Amino acid sequence: MKKLNLIPLSMIFAWSFAVWALPVRGETREERVAAPVTAVSTKAEALPAQVSLAKRGVGREGNSWQGLRRAYEVVRLSAGASLIVSEVDTWTGSHQLHWAGDVSAAMFHYWKAGIGAGLAVTYSNTSFDGITTLDEWSVVPMASYSLRTPRRWNFYAGLGIGFSYYRMEERRERQSGSGLAFQSHVGAEYRLTEHVGLGLEANSLTLIFPGESNYYSRSTGIFGFVRLSLLGGVRFYF
Known part of the structure; x- marks a missing residue:
């Protein structure tokens, strides 16, 4: 039985780990994981404010104070x-x-x-x-x-x-x-x-x-x- 060549396998494993672990566009792995959570949180916080403005007719069809002026x-x-x-x-x-x-x-x-x-x-x-x-x-x-x-x-x-x-x-x-x-x-x-x-x-x-x-x-x-x-x-x- 021939021995498996472990050198290429180890190089492939090391390259895969580096791609997963290194920052992408200046971001760390933790930042990439936390980004979707932050976006969802921001949208959830903005939703009540938008609903409140809609009830008062503000921000629709130029009816906000900025639109009036x-x-x-x-x-x-x-x-x-x-x-x-x-x-x-x-x-x-x-x-x-x-x-x-x-x-x-x-x-x-x-x-x-x-x-x-x-x-x-x-x-x-x-x-x-x-x-x-x-x-x-x-x-x-x-x-x-x-x-x-x-x-x-x-x-x-x-x-x-x-x-x-x-x-x-x-x-x-x-x-x-x-x-x-x-x-x-x-x-x-x-x-x-x-x-x-x-x-x-x-x-x-x-x-x-x-x-x-x-x-x-x-x-x-x-x-x-x-x-x-x-x-x-x-x-x-x-």
Whole structure:
């Protein structure tokens, strides 16, 4: 019977033991064994804190205090009805408390303190006695202030001055002109998700046109009118 060669066997055993015993990436064997236990312990300690924050609605969809104070942008797309509260003389007679349809698009940037600035564009259409039609546009840069709450509600108010344009048609006659637009608004919004919400807004819009216009308001003594509107729509947050 041949004797077993013990030298190669002893070398293999020694190399295996060295691989098991030596540190891996600067860690000892005890550290490698304890690492999974430490990770499990850390997760277990963090879980109650996460549950507590979730119950208060903190840390979800930007509702934490840090999320409430961060800067953000919002796009507001709205539609609704407006009421002309000033008395207006047109080719067909005198009109007061006349309804119109409005659509509006606005974009605002708000800084951490809640102070913001943006641009509001509004289009209005109405008809007097089914004969005279009136289309109006306004483009108004605005200053605004926004107050956000942890319960997904957002309240805001703003005002500004900008540009207005109108076009009036009656049968074969047409008149148009441009002037100033003074706008103020207050509104409330509710966030459905982090980036989408619904909102309701009340507007006051005064359009002033040149003196040669036939669109005259007796109550204010200006060539233009005052309109109050209530608009609702969708909001997008970034």
